[in-house]
Amino acid sequence: xxxxxxxxxxxxxxxxxxxxxxxxxxxxxxxxxxxxxxxxxxxxxxxxxxxxxxxxxxxxxxxxxxxxxxxxxxxxxxxxxxxxxxxxxxxxxxxxxxxxxxxxxxxxxxxxxxxxxxxxxxxxxxxxxxxxxxxxxxxxxxxxxxxxxxxxxxxxxxxxxxxxxxxxxxxxxxxxxxxxxxxxxxxxxxxxxxxxxxxxxxxxxxxxxxxxxxxxxxxxxxxxxxxxxxxxxxxxxxxxxxxxxxxxxxxxxxxxxxxxxxxxxxxxxxxxxxxxxxxxxxxxxxxxxxxxxxxxxxxxxxxxxxxxxxxxxxxxxxxxxxxxxxxxxxxxxxxxxxxxxxxxx
Amino acid sequence: xxxxxxxxxxxxxxxxxxxxxxxxxxxxxxxxxxxxxxxxxxxxxxxxxxxxxxxxxxxxxxxxxxxxxxxxxxxxxxxxxxxxxxxxxxxxxxxxxxxxxxxxxxxxxxxxxxxxxxxxxxxxxxxxxxxxxxxxxxxxxxxxxxxxxxxxxxxxxxxxxxxxxxxxxxxxxxxxxxxxxxxxxxxxxxxxxxxxxxxxxxxxxxxxxxxxxxxxxxxxxxxxxxxxxxxxxxxxxxxxxxxxxxxxxxxxxxxxxxxxxxxxxxxxxxxxxxxxxxxxxxxxxxxxxxxxxxxxxxxxxxxxxxxxxxxxxxxxxxxxxxxxxxxxxxxxxxxxxxxxxxxxx
DNA sequence: GGTCTTTCGGTAACCGGTATCAGCGCTTTG
DNA sequence: CAAAGCGCTGATACCGGTTACCGAAAGACC
Numbered sequence: 015x016x017x018x019x020x021x022x023x024x025x026x027x028x029x030x031x032x033x034x035x036x037x038x039x040x041x042x043x044x045x046x047x048x049x050x051x052x053x054x055x056x057x058x059x060x061x062x063x064x065x066x067x068x069x070x071x072x073x074x075x076x077x078x079x080x081x082x083x084x085x086x087x088x089x090x091x092x093x094x095x096x097x098x099x100x101x102x103x104x105x106x107x108x109x110x111x112x113x114x115x116x117x118x119x120x121x122x123x124x125x126x127x128x129x130x131x132x133x134x135x136x137x138x139x140x141x142x143x144x145x146x147x148x149x150x151x152x153x154x155x156x157x158x159x160x161x162x163x164x165x166x167x168x169x170x171x172x173x174x175x176x177x178x179x180x181x182x183x184x185x186x187x188x189x190x191x192x193x194x195x196x197x198x199x200x201x202x203x204x205x206x207x208x209x210x211x212x213x214x215x216x217x218x219x220x221x222x223x224x225x226x227x228x229x230x231x232x233x234x235x236x237x238x239x240x241x242x243x244x245x246x247x248x249x250x251x252x253x254x255x256x257x258x259x260x261x262x263x264x265x266x267x268x269x270x271x272x273x274x275x276x277x278x279x280x281x282x283x284x285x286x287x288x289x290x291x292x293x294x295x296x297x298x299x300x301x302x303x304x305x306x307x308x309x310x311x312x313x314x315x316x317x318x319x320x321x322x323x324x325x326x327x328x329x330x331x332x333x334x335x336x337x338x339x340x341x342x343x344x345x346x347x348x349x350x351x352x353x354x355x356x357x358x359x
Numbered sequence: 360x361x362x363x364x365x366x367x368x369x370x371x372x373x374x375x376x377x378x379x380x381x382x383x384x385x386x387x388x389x390x391x392x393x394x395x396x397x398x399x400x401x402x403x404x405x406x407x408x409x410x411x412x413x414x415x416x417x418x419x420x421x422x423x424x425x426x427x428x429x430x431x432x433x434x435x436x437x438x439x440x441x442x443x444x445x446x447x448x449x450x451x452x453x454x455x456x457x458x459x460x461x462x463x464x465x466x467x468x469x470x471x472x473x474x475x476x477x478x479x480x481x482x483x484x485x486x487x488x489x490x491x492x493x494x495x496x497x498x499x500x501x502x503x504x505x506x507x508x509x510x511x512x513x514x515x516x517x518x519x520x521x522x523x524x525x526x527x528x529x530x531x532x533x534x535x536x537x538x539x540x541x542x543x544x545x546x547x548x549x550x551x552x553x554x555x556x557x558x559x560x561x562x563x564x565x566x567x568x569x570x571x572x573x574x575x576x577x578x579x580x581x582x583x584x585x586x587x588x589x590x591x592x593x594x595x596x597x598x599x600x601x602x603x604x605x606x607x608x609x610x611x612x613x614x615x616x617x618x619x620x621x622x623x624x625x626x627x628x629x630x631x632x633x634x635x636x637x638x639x640x641x642x643x644x645x646x647x648x649x650x651x652x653x654x655x656x657x658x659x660x661x662x663x664x665x666x667x668x669x670x671x672x673x674x675x676x677x678x679x680x681x682x683x684x685x686x687x688x689x690x691x692x693x694x695x696x697x698x699x700x701x702x703x704x
Numbered sequence: 705g706g707t708c709t710t711t712c713g714g715t716a717a718c719c720g721g722t723a724t725c726a727g728c729g730c731t732t733t734g
Numbered sequence: 735c736a737a738a739g740c741g742c743t744g745a746t747a748c749c750g751g752t753t754a755c756c757g758a759a760a761g762a763c764c
């Protein structure tokens with residue numbers, strides 16, 4: 015048996031094979047958990063692997079398998095805290111595995127976005143993709159993944175069609191609950207700062223808001239709804255418009271915390287006291303919610319858990335482990351802080 | 360000439376070679392910009408490459424070159440906005456290149472951190488590493504990179520020893536300037552909320568603060584310095600201690616914006632008006648600085664530019680491009696907003 | 705014109721794994 | 735008793751590039 019003589023400093027599959035007295039292929043079988051293997055042989059090889067602390071070369075595997083052990087995070091989310099939470103959730107799921115995380119921001123405005131993404135996927139041969147909203151709502155990207163044969167999981171604010179590739183929250187219900195809370199406090203003139211058009215989360219949240227008011231029999235004039243883009247500045251501008259109304263709203267629901275912070279800003283500039291003159295509720299529960307003054311009542315969106323679950327879904331059933339069904343629906347809950355009170359008149 | 364017949368769906372180097380009428384080797388030379396090449400041949404091959412939209416398989420290259428075209432971001436920074444800014448800076452530099460970004464948070468408390476990192480580097484064979492503070496101050500990691508042969512650039516608040524691998528800012532001078540500004544406004548009792556022990560940035564910023572006071576002949580009692588950990592909560596706690604002093608400070612410099620936001624919180628809880636009763640200055644100029652009320656006067660830390668420069672340094676001189684010397688020192692500047700005024704008495 | 709450089713280009717091995725398929729020993733079946 | 739079936743292994747080709755080495759062609763010099 016002529017064994018290749020190598021000495022690259024790294025222990026290779028050949029070393030393991032030679033010492034265990036088997037062929038490369040058999041070692042490969044052990045690594046890839048082939049079921050057609052004699053238990054004795056497997057144990058022997060596993061011992062040698064453990065002894066040499068052998069780890070298969072990822073580059074070689076990637077080449078041979080035509081698949082990289084990389085998980086991509088594709089996002090176009092402007093909120094830093096959100097993205098970081100998602101990254102943390104994914105990394106938590108990936109910890110201790112052979113997977114690494116590659117970050118890929120995309121520009122939805124760019125004409126070449128889809129082509130770029132396709133090239134990226136084809137070249138890097140990613141194992142799987144986590145799609146963060148709002149880009150996750152783009153069906154074309156999901157189709158692209160399916161076509162290329164790249165696993166993917168879409169994060170979102172409501173179940174979409176392809177349920178298997180989805181990790182969702184119940185934004186609509188959560189906002190309805192938050193709005194009911196405002197109504198229970200006695201508010202009747204409640205303004206909404208909506209999210210950007212085309213965002214599923216914006217639609218769901220607005221829907222929940224409208225449902226709550228409708229259920230309570232409260233009329234919702236169009237003027238009480240202002241458009242926002244999920245940014246601080248847009249929240250500020252929208253709030254200015256709402257606060258100019260006569261009579262002005264006694265409470266404002268902003269579709270995310272950033273915009274809620276903008277509302278606070280606008281209220282302060284006009285000398286309004288929060289929550290006496292104006293109650294404010296946000297959405298997300300990013301750190302900023304707890305750091306503004308007064309602390310913001312908001313809906314906690316379990317985005318990190320969702321991301322963790324998404325990553326686990328992607329990598330599930332690989333290590334011959336039992337396939338644990340990851341939950342695909344996460345519930346958002348209202349966090350009551352100090353930015354809401356009963357209306358003063 | 361027997362050409363290998365392949366049809367894996369992907370255009371390979373063989374396709375290019377066949378169509379251009381040259382050998383694999385020649386194509387490889389073109390790709391890797393070997394200087395020993397006839398211009399005509401090069402152009403012909405380049406034309407074919409362009410026509411076929413051929414892109415070399417990264418996995419194969421990684422295997423053959425024993426080096427991946429991945430840039431790693433190693434960090435243990437708790438500030439989401441900071442990490443995102445750095446990521447954005449790096450991705451900007453990497454855009455349009457063959458490099459991708461792999462994120463690798465580390466736990467400085469973990470006993471196996473160094474071993475884990477070594478395994479990570481050895482296995483993934485990263486092209487280079489960007490080290491974000493505070494972990495970038497760890498010399499052991501730099502040594503590890505050097506030993507393994509992985510390029511690296513350390514980001515930091517002041518020049519360290521190995522200048523070649525450094526992108527730094529001038530925190531000390533910047534804080535001195537900010538403190539001088541407070542003094543010029545008439546403040547004499549100025550409190551400092553310092554950063555955590557062992558952080559270079561914390562040391563530099565504190566030093567700048569102390570220098571400014573010393574230069575102005577203002578005594579700095581130990582009680583006017585409170586320890587913080589760069590978190591909102593630590594800023595709040597530290598501020599509570601400082602505001603209990605009799606007489607209490609008329610201004611507080613917090614070593615980052617998060618802590619400054621904590622100071623604002625504490626001040627509000629005691630009914631102090633900002634800036635009339637208390638002036639506050641932060642550091643970093645993260646979005647939160649502009650979003651709190653009143654907008655925070657702070658030192659802008661050009662972390663994204665630094666990260667961009669770091670990534671360019673890493674990948675420089677590869678594409679046969681002219682080697683542009685990236686700046687390795689970035690200046691932080693004071694941003695004057697509304698959280699500072701002359702002391703009221 | 706002949707020899708020496710110099711410059712290119714081709715062949716084959718190699719990077720470190722995986723996949724195909726044949727082969728082995730042993731049992732089952734006609 | 736031969737043929738077929740089954741469980742397990744290994745020789746070898748292959749993934750798609752890079753590189754060592756060698757040979758050939760072109761220009762320089764005597």
